[in-house]
Amino acid sequence: LLDRVRFVLVGTTHPGNIGACARAMKNMGLGDLALARPACGLPHPDADALAAGAVELVRRATIHPTLEAAVADCALVVGTSSRRRSLAWPELEPRGLAAAIRALPADARAAVVFGPERIGLDNDELARCTHLVVIPANPEYAALNLAQAAQILAWELRMSSLAPAAPPPAGASFDGMPLASHAELEAYYARLEAALRARGFLAADNPRHLMKRIRRLYGRALPDRNEINILQGMLTALLDDAAQAGKDGGNT
């Protein structure tokens, strides 16, 4: 998916924004950057500085006199726009955009088009877009800069390219350790209950209710075998008070 998407910067005035956009692209695995009627000269130190490890992406960027030339081979051309148009256009949100691009035939290319910083795409350019993408920002402060918008769209494209993600391993299982078995957990609960009962902690009102809460707590965490051994070891250490006191007494 990521190989089929081009980011097109139209009429960009600040070279630093080209660099920041290139960085966001490369961080997310995108590699096709095109500049249409750029309003700044390149190469430029600001572009390189903000590109950081993505300088080569700036250097490889193709330069075109018009948006039309930059997207000539693309099937889907999606303009970014914050303004509402008098004529409603097919609008996507970023996640829907990523899904739409993913749903394209494998040989179809898509362009995501970013207008000049202050004024955005002009009406003729907007008309050349097949869709618009609108980032649902905070209505009280919706103005994203170019790098922010590029980052969000690149992120959604990457997420879409990685889906279907292998389902996240539910619960625990770290360090390659097997999870504690039911029997191992039960052995711990039994020992803990006996110790708490001996100390009068469970006798009070409703012992079974309290043990249920303890089970629920550990069951939620799904301890692995190492962790259940630590819990058992701690219990042994805590119960060893008398013996320890006796030993200390012997030493003094």
Added chain:
Amino acid sequence: LLDRVRFVLVGTTHPGNIGACARAMKNMGLGDLALARPACGLPHPDADALAAGAVELVRRATIHPTLEAAVADCALVVGTSSRRRSLAWPELEPRGLAAAIRALPADARAAVVFGPERIGLDNDELARCTHLVVIPANPEYAALNLAQAAQILAWELRMSSLAPAAPPPAGASFDGMPLASHAELEAYYARLEAALRARGFLAADNPRHLMKRIRRLYGRALPDRNEINILQGMLTALLDDAAQAGKDGGNT
């Protein structure tokens, strides 16, 4: 959801990054910014310039000497980290993080923690996080700057807040009990560590490593206030062996 999330910048060296982070937050509808042990002076013109329309968010930011102080009232504390740890920690992707925060009880607060630009959170700070969030960037160029990471996480939180479907309550939240705060958990860890140390259980080889495993176990479970009280009560009962033995002796 957005009102319950705090972004915590730890040891930030460039004031411009604080501004850019504030802008990303406000664009996405977030408003709670905290700075822990900041490594730059504020106010600073770079912070204001990059904050743009979010200057008030920088000005309102709370300042704390430690991460712990900045997140004391939070139940979920999620550290951003690119490094792999020797001890694996519960990891979320940004979308899973947003879902996890949305699934918290309505009165529980969450913190998303960003470390210093070059070195990230130190091991002690990472150990105080209940979870880590990892942005699955391009393996060939995975280095996101602070503003990029903040933008992606803020975006996912906003998307989650706009999503219509009520998510299944994953993880914690039972009985309508509030979750234990960071400070309440720390108080338990401190008491447990002291008890284990007094009994020689921690002295052996690597005490800090073992306490990290214990933190990881409970952090995964996100105990509620009732459960943390049970854990404290059990500890009291287990430590009360000598006193109890004395009392029993008196009765027989």
